[in-house]
Amino acid sequence: xxxxxxxxxxxxxxxxxxxxxxxxxxxxxxxxxxxxxxxxxxxxxxxxxxxxxxxxxxxxxxxxxxxxxxxxxxxxxxxxxxxxxxxxxxxxxxxxxxxxxxxxxxxxxxxxxxxxxxxxxxxxxxxxxxxxxxxxxxxxxxxxxxxxxxxxxxxxxxxxxxxxxxxxxxxxxxxxxxxxxxxxxxxxxxxxxxxxxxxxxxxxxxxxxxxxxxxxxxxxxxxxxxxxxxxxxxxxxxxxxxxxxxxxxxxxxxxxxxxxxxxxxxxxxxxxxxxxxxxxxxxxxxxxxxxxxxxxxxxxxxxxxxxxxxxxxxxxxxxxxxxxxxxxxxxxxxxxxxxxxxxxxxxxxxxxxxxxxxxxxxxxxxxxxxxxxxxxxxxxxxxxxxxxxxxxxxxxxxxxxxxxxxxxxxxxxxxxxxxxxxxxxxxxxxxxxxxxxxxxxxxxxxxxxxxxxxxxxxxxxxxxxxxxxx
Amino acid sequence: xxxxxxxxxxxxxxxxxxxxxxxxxxxxxxxxxxxxxxxxxxxxxxxxxxxxxxxxxxxxxxxxxxxxxxxxxxxxxxxxxxxxxxxxxxxxxxxxxxxxxxxxxxxxxxxxxxxxxxxxxxxxxxxxxxxxxxxxxxxxxxxxxxxxxxxxxxxxxxxxxxxxxxxxxxxxxxxxxxxxxxxxxxxxxxxxxxxxxxxxxxxxxxxxxxxxxxxxxxxxxxxxxxxxxx
Numbered sequence: 143x144x145x146x147x148x149x150x151x152x153x154x155x156x157x158x159x160x161x162x163x164x165x166x167x168x169x170x171x172x173x174x175x176x177x178x179x180x181x182x183x184x185x186x187x188x189x190x191x192x193x194x195x196x197x198x199x200x201x202x203x204x205x206x207x208x209x210x211x212x213x214x215x216x217x218x219x220x221x222x223x224x225x226x227x228x229x230x231x232x233x234x235x236x237x238x239x240x241x242x243x244x245x246x247x248x249x250x251x252x253x254x255x256x257x258x259x260x261x262x263x264x265x266x267x268x269x270x271x272x273x274x275x276x277x278x279x280x281x282x283x284x285x286x287x288x289x290x291x292x293x294x295x296x297x298x299x300x301x302x303x304x305x306x307x308x309x310x311x312x313x314x315x316x317x318x319x320x321x322x323x324x325x326x327x328x329x330x331x332x333x334x335x336x337x338x339x340x341x342x343x344x345x346x347x348x349x350x351x352x353x354x355x356x357x358x359x360x361x362x363x364x365x366x367x368x369x370x371x372x373x374x375x376x377x378x379x380x381x382x383x384x385x386x387x388x389x390x391x392x393x394x395x396x397x398x399x400x401x402x403x404x405x406x407x408x409x410x411x412x413x414x415x416x417x418x419x420x421x422x423x424x425x426x427x428x429x430x431x432x433x434x435x436x437x438x439x440x441x442x443x444x445x446x447x448x449x450x451x452x453x454x455x456x457x458x459x460x461x462x463x464x465x466x467x468x469x470x471x472x473x474x475x476x477x478x479x480x481x482x483x484x485x486x487x488x489x490x491x492x493x494x495x496x497x498x499x500x501x502x503x504x505x506x507x508x509x510x511x512x513x514x515x516x517x518x519x520x521x522x523x524x525x526x527x528x529x530x531x532x533x534x535x536x537x538x539x540x541x542x543x544x545x546x547x548x549x550x551x552x553x554x555x556x557x558x559x560x561x562x563x564x565x566x567x568x569x570x571x572x573x574x575x576x577x578x579x580x581x582x583x584x585x586x587x588x589x590x591x592x593x594x595x596x597x598x599x600x601x602x603x604x605x606x607x608x609x610x611x612x
Numbered sequence: 613x614x615x616x617x618x619x620x621x622x623x624x625x626x627x628x629x630x631x632x633x634x635x636x637x638x639x640x641x642x643x644x645x646x647x648x649x650x651x652x653x654x655x656x657x658x659x660x661x662x663x664x665x666x667x668x669x670x671x672x673x674x675x676x677x678x679x680x681x682x683x684x685x686x687x688x689x690x691x692x693x694x695x696x697x698x699x700x701x702x703x704x705x706x707x708x709x710x711x712x713x714x715x716x717x718x719x720x721x722x723x724x725x726x727x728x729x730x731x732x733x734x735x736x737x738x739x740x741x742x743x744x745x746x747x748x749x750x751x752x753x754x755x756x757x758x759x760x761x762x763x764x765x766x767x768x769x770x771x772x773x774x775x776x777x778x779x780x781x782x783x784x785x786x787x788x789x790x791x792x793x794x795x796x797x798x799x800x801x802x803x804x805x806x807x808x809x810x811x812x813x814x815x816x817x818x819x820x821x822x823x824x825x826x827x828x829x830x831x832x833x834x835x836x837x838x839x840x841x842x
Binding site (some may be wrong): 507 | 720
């Protein structure tokens, strides 16, 4: 809710992500390994114990069969030798104990099926605790067959404390090893991430060095790891666009200064000269008229530049509505009627009438600029054609005029601000060379594009406007 | 008619304010000047004006607030907005709040004068006359015909519309932009001399073979149709 928790909303740092993931993965692997090894160890001991207890049980049975008299406790004691920590108990069919170990667990009770505290019961073996010790043992009922004529109950058990101690210490050592290994893994992965970020930091230092006066600098995409290559390439592309925009802006400022300086100088000089000596009222009036004309031109230039700035800074500021393209063009033909008759050129429209989604005033302004441009460069007797057509996605307006080929290097700059055709002797009554720049900014504000083509016969301007149905 | 018209100009830029007042006074209006929004509102509500020229950017109370306050009192005086920026927002906002017209700075005084006259005429004099006569030029508005010295002059419909505009506003200097806007609905500066050519062609039909010459060029400002003084 407050900025105190802003760091929580931010994506986790890369070092944290990598270190955390590696840590978790390693922990899971270690735990599985530890669990499996403990299980194996456990099973190994159980097998060993069972085997030993089995050997003892069969020794007791052999002794019983040899003596043929269960009451010979001596013989039973002798039956098992060389085994440490092993206990056994023999009872006859009536439950009378024939042999009891001197110490160890209460096997009589165990033999009757009531072990004191069962820890784990396997198929044949039971583990229980008694007097602070842990025993593993089993009960066998033998006899009543060829070998032994009578039935005996034999309980065997062994103290497995030593095994458990071993397993406990093994587990403890394993935990220490896991903790140590985890620390090493986490440290290593953190270090690996830091080390892995060195190229990023190095690239970052280079980026930092790109100031507004050094926009020509580029990063070398081959000097970074392959994963960063695309990022660096995109960055270079973006830098290219910024550089272009920056240069255009810088040139534009210079152009503005130049465009304004000339008329201002004219007005100043003229006014100063006029005031240099006494003149007749008519002469003063002449100066004022001349100034007025110059100011009028300045005013138009300023308004056009303002319009351009606004259209480009805020292209969303359009009053969009459905506009019939053909009617709009015919309305403009009406406006240009007097001019084309005087220039002895003709205006022609081809193509169907259909609506486009556009700002009516802006569209009229753009088309008017294109048509007046065409009229300016068309020789008398020729015809200017406006073609309207539609594709799936765009409305296409092309304005074609017969005329000399515009050289490609000029064609590429034709939409630049203050651009004037080479040998621009025709300055009279003309604008400041912002007409086509205005066309471009209007069309682009509508999400469209404009291009110019020229060959020996024709010069064409293509305007693409996104279709109504978007 | 103009002599009795009283205007209020609310403008804080001293030079602009003084010249606008002088220009309007010399055009025959009585002009009061307010140099900030609060004064402007006070004067607008305290006295009767036929039209208010209101700058949008004013210290303290800005033009929009002044306009809102004026309209809030039920006062329907025509208001001409002067805006520094021609952004659509400003324009639309101004017109929605009840301004009757707007003009973007920097503007030409002739343009301001022409628009002031248009607004004043809108409320008053009727357009329902069907005949205009200036010297021996006669316009039959109902049948869209013009005669000069009794001779029928053949005009295209746009030429007649142009002539009608000039004749209705006899003696007023009409800037090219106003002519383009009124006759062809072209509401932006065009970098062509279409209006000059159209006037030249109209002149050829109306004035070339006749005296006196009625259509006059006012250098740097525009055109006017009137009977010459001399």
